[in-house]
Amino acid sequence: MPAAPAIPAPDRARPAPRGPEQIADRVTWIGALDPDLRNFDVILKTANGTTYNSYVVRGSQGVAVIDTVKQEFTAEFLAKLETVARYDEITTLVLNHLEPDHTGAVPELLRRAPHAHIHVSPRGLQVLRALLKDDFDSYRITTVQTGDTVSLGDRTLRFLTTPYVHWPDTQCTYLEEQNLLFTCDLLGCHYCDARLYNDKVGDFRFSFEYYFDHIMRPFKRYVTEALDLIEPLRIDMIAPGHGPVLRAHPREYITHYRRLITKRLASETGAEKTLLIFYVSAYGATAQMAEAITEGAAESDDVRVSLFDLQGGDVTPFIDLIEEADGLAFGTPTINGDAVRTVWDLLSSLVDIDTKGKLGASFGSYGWTGEAVGMVEARMQGLKMRVPEKGLRIKMHPTAEELEQCRDFGRRLAAHLAGRPAEREIDMSALLGR
Amino acid sequence: MATAKLTFTDVALTVNVPAGTRIIEISEKIGSGITYGCREGECGTCITRIVEGQENLSEPSALELRVLKDNLAGHNDRLACQCQVLGGTVKVRPG
Structure with missing residues (x-):
């Protein structure tokens, strides 16, 4: 005589329809x-x-x-x-x-x-x-x-x-x-x-x-x-x-x-503003830009600047850092008309944290078209960040003069973070094409 | 053409604009942190603090007034997707 099929024991956690x-x-x-x-x-x-x-x-x-x-x-x-x-x-x-x-x-x-x-x-x-x-x-x-x-x-x-x-x-x-x-x-x-x-x-x-x-x-x-x-x-x-x-x-x-x-290790930065600079570089040109921007920003005593090669880290700890940072800059080459996947992986993950009002900036070297910088800027605006400085694009490897432009870009980012930016005035016509 | 000076204090930039320009037409192009949702005056996402020059803006519509009230906006707040700069000087920052 075959054994009777086993009747599962009632699982107390398994919800049955229940009354009030x-x-x-x-x-x-x-x-x-x-x-x-x-x-x-x-x-x-x-x-x-x-x-x-x-x-x-x-x-x-x-x-x-x-x-x-x-x-x-x-x-x-x-x-x-x-x-x-x-x-x-x-x-x-x-x-x-x-x-x-x-x-x-x-x-x-x-x-x-x-x-x-x-x-x-x-x-x-x-x-x-x-x-x-x-x-x-x-x-x-x-x-x-x-x-x-x-x-x-x-x-x-x-x-x-x-x-x-x-x-x-x-x-x-x-x-x-x-x-x-x-x-x-x-x-x-x-x-x-x-x-x-x-x-x-x-x-x-x-x-x-x-x-x-x-x-x-x-x-x-x-x-x-x-x-x-x-x-x-x-x-x-x-x-x-x-x-x-x-x-x-x-x-x-x-x-x-x-x-x-509660913020972690808030005393690590104290009253300083923090700027995190992330980059990905194919031939070293965007890395050179990132280093020069870091140098320029670091001239400011009241801004603490950190530089990260995105290919050397995982997304999750970077998100934790970004959550408590005041400013972010992303460097990306343009490959196949786009920013590189490593950058997008991080940017798309920022939906889990509050980025509203943080300072954002974008930069990158390119060979032909260079549209990645603008794409990253648009994403940062979608994340409710302010992007006061137009992204910095340099064709191929930067010259000494262009590296100085990068340092100046870093100085301006630091000035925005420190609350002492140079006031600028433009005509609306200058915005055509943006 | 009548013009106005529209300053976005969060990015330290003043733009000389023709009278009648809406804040939404400028703010995204210059990277201000003012953000938008529906862009049609219904959601309240673009509530913007008028730091100076409230009197130089267009009068709020009945819809804008309702949205500002529903969103507990202050007396110096407007919807950036709705209000127009009519002249003089206006300074704004994200609400």
């Missing part, structure tokens, strides 16, 4: 589990899937829904909601972030609870308009900022404006009487586990940091501002929009975020 979960007195999780998701927003791998967390807060004079779920989980979300509140009881809908994974169920929820008063950040309005289309004007919508509150009777929701963590619209909501902070994407992670709480789920530390690196890292300056608002609060629980509910040691997660945004 009361996470605190009169606060209920009504989110959705998405265990099979393996890629989020194109840019993130999700080995454990994710959750879309939504919450209901019941007060003596009203019920609030905090965020919703991705559109395809609408039915599941509404089913959970209906077990804890009637639609006519819902007085308040808080949208901490308007990205579709949190607002997918909003249109259907509003169709069933059209009287719900929507609270959203001012920057959230334009996305809400796009979400609700022609119905936008038929709903009661209020924009809220830090300090504004909504009363549910014996429960109070207080809002904290925390933009760019990671969209312009993001905000947090604090349930005052229970020291419970709803953070949406901030302090969240893509980690699906039906056990729901951070002290019950599997080891999600990798997911927490991976999420920070890819979602929050480009917005470190705004994470800093958000933490400044959050840290003074008494916090007994953090309820994010993705991943585990942080009920055990919630303060540790805030402290860890603070650690992740």
Whole structure:
């Protein structure tokens, strides 16, 4: 007699459809589990899937829904909601972030609870308009900022404006009487586990940091501002929009975020501005330019200049350096009408960090056309950098006079970094062809 | 032709422009750090601080006013993709 097929043991971490979960007195999780998701927003791998967390807060004079779920989980979300509140009881809908994974169920929820008063950040309005289309004007919508509150009777929701963590619209909501902070994407992670709480789920530390690196890292300056608002609060629980509910040691997660945004070895540079010069050279001409530019920039006492041959390093540590630098210069030859791949690999990776406002410059030797320098300048502008000096191109190997031009280019870059550039004036006609 | 002086303080450059020029027409060509998103006055990415010469700019449209308000812009902020320099001297920097 053949053996009976083995029946797999139930995996406690393997999410089954689950019902609502009361996470605190009169606060209920009504989110959705998405265990099979393996890629989020194109840019993130999700080995454990994710959750879309939504919450209901019941007060003596009203019920609030905090965020919703991705559109395809609408039915599941509404089913959970209906077990804890009637639609006519819902007085308040808080949208901490308007990205579709949190607002997918909003249109259907509003169709069933059209009287719900929507609270959203001012920057959230334009996305809400796009979400609700022609119905936008038929709903009661209020924009809220830090300090504004909504009363549910014996429960109070207080809002904290925390933009760019990671969209312009993001905000947090604090349930005052229970020291419970709803953070949406901030302090969240893509980690699906039906056990729901951070002290019950599997080891999600990798997911927490991976999420920070890819979602929050480009917005470190705004994470800093958000933490400044959050840290003074008494916090007994953090309820994010993705991943585990942080009920055990919630303060540790805030402290860890603070650690992740803190500059490393800041005392290494002190008050000096930093200029990193990267180059790739085929025949040594662009390397000669890079060295001369370095010499010129290094004449400035208040600018610390570093020179790197890109072919001798890996991308990741360079990104860490660039994140904390004030200025960047890239040297590339033009090969087959383009900048070389090594340069593009680094430039394309800079999407993971904040480069806004950094000084950028480009230079390179060429044999025929020399368009690589302009291409790199355009990329730097796409990275929101300022590029005050037109890129320096030299045909073939530089002469002694051209090397002096390179030194002068370096001097001018240093002057921009040090805040003492020579003021220039031109006519608009000089820009023709740019 | 009436002209104006438009200064981008983040790159220390002044451009002499014909009256009616929009900031967007110049800023990218000279490498200013003012950045753009939709370029149609809707997204607010190009919010720019007017350091000097606010009175020398075109009046904001109703759409620009709404976008500035939604984005919590200050009194000296304008959208670089929308406002025109009408004359005199205007100094700007990325918002």
